[in-house]
Amino acid sequence: MELQLTEEEEAFRQEARAWLQQQLNGPFKDLQGRGASGDQDTYVEERIAWGKAMGAAGWNCIGWPKELGGRGCTIKEEAVFNEEYVRANGPGNVGHIGETLLGPTLIHFGSPEQQQRFLPPIVSCEEIWCQGYSEPGAGSDLANVQTKATLVGDEWIIEGQKIWTSGAQYSDWCFVLCRTDSEAPKHRGISYMLVPMQQDGIEVRPIKQMGGSAEFAEVFFDGAKAHKDHVVGGINNGWKVAMGTLAFERGASTLGQQYLFQKEFEQVVAVARRTGAAKDPVFRQRIADAGIGLKIMRVNALRMLEHEGADLNREALISKLYWSNWHRDLGKLAMDILGPEAELIVAAPYELTAMQKWYLFARADTIYAGSNQIQRNIIGERGLGLPKEPR
């Protein structure tokens, strides 16, 4: 079951495949499969070097317009590239926040000066970005951010705290939602601010997750500074900008992600054969169900990709809710099939098998980037036109 590709698109696939094969079997051999979900805090330096090599060869930000350093790829080509990337066992991309979230936001809302200053180092992987959205009191209720920015002379002075900031430990910059007008209604007093991470007023404290790794962090702002002109989309207009960022997710990563899921699913089937669970009628039902679910996920994605150009279509709206639930359930199935063996980890203090890692990490899938509950609100309100809940 494949996307229908034109000759040019097929040539593009071959070009990407050849380059990835050459690099990941050559100079970057040791990085194969490193730094994936649940493991993003490893091999950071090496993955930055990999990101620079990708950038130099023109494989970063391929969906951006050519004049901004991209390749002007269609969403189909992006999806094909992502699929090849996962097929080649490429490492977790340290630059993905810059590439998929900040970059598109600047392209849409940023001033020409901001674009010139910030886009090239994203393409070249010279600057790594993190996202300063959530706070202890602003999770699903994101508009409740309390981190405060005050203009003093030519600089914004920032006080407050962010949390669940992925990659804050090694990022150069953070885009931060700050309250810049505490008198205004909560959606209208927020600004979207670009803040350098290497400064005295910022402290990063990694948070250890249930899997033992520390992929995200708390970020404390105590007199941190940002340049006066580094507000994106206008002062007090940050909510609109932040919501726009969400809409830039075009689903280009879905095919690559599914390739990864397919591999995990095959591992689960292999374990079922080894343990004898494959003969158990209940497990046979559950394995078949997971297999059917994965195939459907692929058709969902292919339908979504062929829907190009349309606004948020229904296939795109359900995507996150669907895959996160499927993946979470696969993790549970894997552990159930392993039975008592599932309990045994590789070594103390807490070294887990790959399967145990993604089993635990999948619990985050249904929470980050809009929890299941938020996804259902979005589907209900934007997809079905149901009235908003009272706020």
Next chain:
Amino acid sequence: MEFSFSEDQDELRRAARRFLEVASSEERVRAAMETEQGYDSATWAQLSEELAWTALTIPEEYGGLGMSYLDLHPLMEEMGRALLCSPFFSTICLGANALLLGGTDAQKELHLPGIAAGETTATLAYAEKNGLMDAAGVEATCSRSEAGYVLRGDKSYVLDGHTADLLIVAARDANSKGDQDVSLFLVPGDADGVKRTWLPTMDQTRRLASVELVDVLVAPDALLGEEGRGWELCERTLDLARIALAAEQVGASEMCLDMSVEYAKVRNQFGRPIGSFQAIKHKCADMLMMIESARSAAFYASALAGQGQLDLEEAASSAKAFCSDTFFHCAAENIQIHGGIGFTWEHAAHMYFKRAKASEALFGAPSFHRERVAKRMGL
């Protein structure tokens, strides 16, 4: 493979919806539910003669339009949405498919033009009282005689079996067992020794019947496909029927969601529409997620069938399992969202709920199909 419906298919869907909103309105469905025949003859004539739906997938050389099985998909969704009471499903998705897959040129020439024109209705009598979904369920027998074959036994759960003009009957050599030695026979509904009885069902929008075969004599050319290889032909026919049924289930599920959403927008409690509450909104969101996924499963199977792929087992079973679960879930949630009114005879919710359960069991329940998929995965 293209992963979206074509402009023509979208147009067919729109036209079908316009027609069925009148021809299969709730009132008309309820009227058909009251009858033993189970459908309105005038509507049947209209959709077969005027709209040529029965001709759609029949090849041109047999008086049809020669369109693909994928072209049928939007039509099936709309029939499901409108709970159309009609012998379309049995005639096209069972009867015509079996003839197309297994018929000789002479058999096709004899039966397909009548089917395309809506003059002949047909069905497949494969199941029996034992309710088994495999060849072991075939207990009716066939024995050779000088004049052809003699069929004996009791078929059951036959879709539109009491009204079909043409029955395609599965029977096995006496004393045989297993997958081998089952054959299919073309039997006129009014043949001597055929006794047909309507079996009233909980779902009143689709008719089942029993067919008793008392020494029914058929000519040698009544044999459909190879002698002894009938179960294989039956399975392939059923897979095509499962795909069409899955599409029907998608359309019906979507109607359940539409009913729920519409109600949730206008029904006020605690001073606001119940659709503003997450308890209701999230139910609707889950329904939409399941429906779009079910549509993907059914679409993919229809597209494979449309390309002429012969082995449809995995795609058909995947679609049938997922779409059955989806329809039942949506039909049940629709009742829950409607509250008290959803539980009444007066409201249409129960009609979908009952159709959902009947469709779930028809041609194999989800667990049967998941086991089939597991086998195909090499488990």
